[in-house]
Amino acid sequence: MHRIEHVMGFPVSLRVDDEGVGEDVVEAVFAWLREADARFSPFKADSEVSRLDRGELSADAVSADLAEILALCEEYRVATGGAFDVRLPGRGLDPCAVVKGWAVQRAADSLTAAGVRRFCLNAGGDVVAAGGPWRVGIRHPEHADRLCAVLDITDGAVATSGRYERGDHIMDARTGRPATGLLSLTVVASTLTEADTAATAAFALGVGGVAWAAARPGCEVLAVDAGRQVLRTAGVPLSGTG
Template sequence: MRLVRQIMGLPISLEVPGGEANAAERAFAWLREVDRRFSPFRDDSEVTRFDLHGPQSPEMREIAGLCRTYERLSGGAFRARLPGRAFDPSGIVKGWAAQRAGELLRAAGVSRFCLNAGGDVIAAGRTWSVGIRHPDQPHAVCAVFAVRDLAVATSGSYERGQHIVDGRTGLPARELVSLTVVAADLTTADAVSTAAFALGHEGIAWADAQPGCLVYAVDAARRVHRSAALDDLLVPPGTIAS
């Protein structure tokens, strides 16, 4: 059973076994709650109150802590508060929220599912084929990974333009067009892919050095860089993972 909902301004799809619709809707409800509470575009969100030094929920403190961690690990390339701008943890929130949604599914007894939050994926319970969009051909993929009980997150400039900023310079990150991270959880995969994209070329090796992370990147010259261990997950062209 495949369900799709429009949340956070993007399509979120969830494949679960038949009969798990209630658990799926609870996961979607959580993602709607996150959109309401942590959107930087809402005047009444916790992100806005955080910027105004208002009260913080445990979840808001966790998000802010993750932002500080990846700012430190990336040497400031990842930054949730750019000079002259309001606090914006969007580079952390989507992966964190989807990871929590996956945990809700598991707590409800759903062990086999594939959650796709705008291209950031949790693949659980069996082997799923996860395609990485080609940066120049919207209807093609440049790689397909066969993943099980792993998360896949991609940061790129081909959908939303140059929206990822290098926090060290305040300028858009332009050295890469796509960077994908495979990790055990989507919070890590999403945060590392965003920070690595902001770092540019040096972000490829940086992401590869993060514990448990594998990297597939396409630079501005359309050269492909990948972790050697990804060879075990790559699906040969013309085949589909079972």
């Protein structure tokens, strides 16, 4: 079974290799992602995030889900010494860097809870998969038609932050300026919540973010710095045939 839908501002594809998986299981994945977008997008005026940012909700009145998201935001802000921050001066609250991986991981968890054993859920290039091996290509940061690596993933997640799709959009909140020390940084972790948020947080830290992400439990890192040097941890699961 294979389904693609544009949700949360990017294409999401789900491939399920198990036989007999009902359409209701797959629909629940996309229904949840649509719900998460409606509730937590800072670009929707009636979302819970937007209402909190405007002061229409107090911090102690938010939903349990948003409280969890904000706690993760704070965890990564502290862990990076303030380089990663979803509240930048002059800008509204924007937890998208946490919401994407968190929401997609919850969708993956719903598949596992439904008994699905082999699937690959790709959300705008960030992947959470089970029952592999799955081969996940990492785009070259300067050549859209080339890969800089192919990873073998059995059960886990892969996320990449870079400058090639949206320009210098990741800010180092310590300086208020774009983070430009890296061209791309990929994190492999057990969950997409960790992989996606850690990739963005590490990118905000610059070249020092490679060691920071590598020191996080269960994380492996592949990065290309601004000088075109490839940096990777020994445990990056590179495919022998990539």
